[in-house]
Amino acid sequence: MKDLFLIRHAHAGPYMLPDEGRNLSIRGIEEAQELREIFLKSNFPVGFWYISFTNRTKETAAILMENTANLGESRDDYWYHATGPEYVEKIGTSDHSVIYLVAHNPSISYAASYFSGEMIQMETSSCVHLHWPKANSWDEISQGSAIVNKIN
Secondary structure, eight states, X not given: OEEEEEEEOOOBOSOOSSGGGOOBXXXXXHHHHHHHHHHHHHTOOOOEEEEESSHHHHHHHHXXXXXXXXXXXXXXXHHHHOOHHHHHHHHTTOOOSEEEEEEOTTHHHHHXXXXXXXXXXXXXXXXXXXXXXXXXXXXXXXXXXXXXXXXX
């Protein structure tokens, strides 16, 4: 079984240079807290978290992970610079059965659309849960093969 939770960071404050330094806005903090409540009520599986290195993704992930068990995390600038196809490729190399990815548009929407086989446009603080109940490795995952659960 494989599970992938694609999460677009919550709303960020005004654009400033460098973009990587943008923090969550008040609205973004509220969005992330609302998503966290959904996570807590849904009893999602424990997994490994991949997080873009930008402030807004780290802050979103910190709110979502608060008081929850996880298998670890990796903060990486890869998720900020990579294209949608590169997201798909990198996910396919993971050793983890359950992945949470907190990252950016348009690449995260591309990955959601690729794996689901439907056009998904992720808004800030949105989450798409993709599930493959019979997959034993990420190598078995193909385009459009996921069972889709749109969280919000």
